Amino acid sequence: MKIGIVGLGLIGGSLAKSIKKNTSNSCYGLDINKGSVAGAIAQEAIDGEFTADHLDSFDVVIVSLHPQQTIDFIIENKDRFKKGGIVMDTCGVKGAIVDAVEKPLADSGVNFIGCHPMAGREFSGFAYSVDNLFENASFIMTPTDNTPMRVVKEISSLAYDIGFARVVVSNTEEHDHVIAFTSQLAHVVSSSYVKSPSLLKQSGFSAGSFKDLTRVAKLNEDMWTSLFLMNKEPLVEEIDCIIARLKEYRDAIANNNAEVLHDLLRDGRELKELSLNQSK
């Protein structure tokens, strides 16, 4: 199979490296950053560069750009992809992407499937891409009622070949609701956390918990602004929920209510344990 990757950043670059390492597919890259392309060729992450004029030579095109760029690139090139071929994306929101590109591509005879490789690092760009980023990671697919089963099967086996630990078939609505909680809320909370006036006094007073809670505050604000605004309702709901919970702890502490505080902490521990058992 011949695969084209649009965008050789952290995710696109890591997909290219994993494809070349773990599969027998050929893999070509396109990026406006010529240094990334040169690096990818030098590291044998891709077999060569391609331009938009050659999009129709690929069985699968993986568009691995920021959300709005992903939509723009696909719409602009919708007539250039191979008829009957597959286009997939790698964005952290799915409803907004699928709604924007599935129909225009279908009208051009091209299949689209929304995908989300659940992995990342607090660095971006090809320089940080690695060939084992997806070990132990989930690959989420969000086919719609219109997606041919052949497409789901092909992309699913490609994901397993690449090295993902599991493929999860979901739908855009479920994906966006759960991701608002597991990923987007984590970034909002972490980014809020570092804004205490106490931040610059923490040196020497921090153990693992502070490091864990603030790790993802080091984020790419261009990408996350798009992701958050494309998933507004579920994310606002999650933020409202954690604010309401935080107030319960706050009031129990302010009122010296040991019993209520103890119950809140016990419930939290039990829920965490339940979720750990469920993930096993």
Place this chain on the structure above:
Amino acid sequence: MKIGIVGLGLIGGSLAKSIKKNTSNSCYGLDINKGSVAGAIAQEAIDGEFTADHLDSFDVVIVSLHPQQTIDFIIENKDRFKKGGIVMDTCGVKGAIVDAVEKPLADSGVNFIGCHPMAGREFSGFAYSVDNLFENASFIMTPTDNTPMRVVKEISSLAYDIGFARVVVSNTEEHDHVIAFTSQLAHVVSSSYVKSPSLLKQSGFSAGSFKDLTRVAKLNEDMWTSLFLMNKEPLVEEIDCIIARLKEYRDAIANNNAEVLHDLLRDGRELKELSLNQSK
């Protein structure tokens, strides 16, 4: 030097193992859990058991119990410690402990110094203690105006001998303010995080950020209830602060205000980077 450890839990047990591994001091243990004592002897983490009647044979007594138990044990035995000897604790709050025990011990001719080994795991008890828990960790001491310099020096060099990466000399007020932010707030936020109705749908949709944000929700609710209530004002201040920040992100997202949201995320990234550079 002859050291007595009261409480062979995660911290007391790890201190015992580190003392035996890295120093030439003798080390004895006291615990109401006879299994922990037997385990500590079998693993050569202590040279033997002792009872409260023999507290006066130790140059240094490390009381490593939960906060209220620490106060109760010290007050109850204040006349049994060696005159001129040193008693230290290992609690995560310092003002409430030092205020309760320093004067009564001084009246009995015993030196007290409040200490906080900045390390932990999301498990408790001797079974989880390890001899390398304090590698890369800070050891915080909070001497008062009454603490003899000899005591600060002796405990500081003991901490370095045990294997701590650095010793930080602070005071009870600074310690309690900064710890409210770096440690206690992390536990409140993590415990609040897992209470979303989305929690039990997360399996397969979670990457590192969810794991990091919720790791410390698995806490010991008895200990943390005490710690929070003994450090009420600074902790309530930090919770109010993060709630106010979360509302800013929430409103920017709800109002589709990309510019404000982008600035909030950029400021968070820059603060995180600043704190990383400061910790180097």
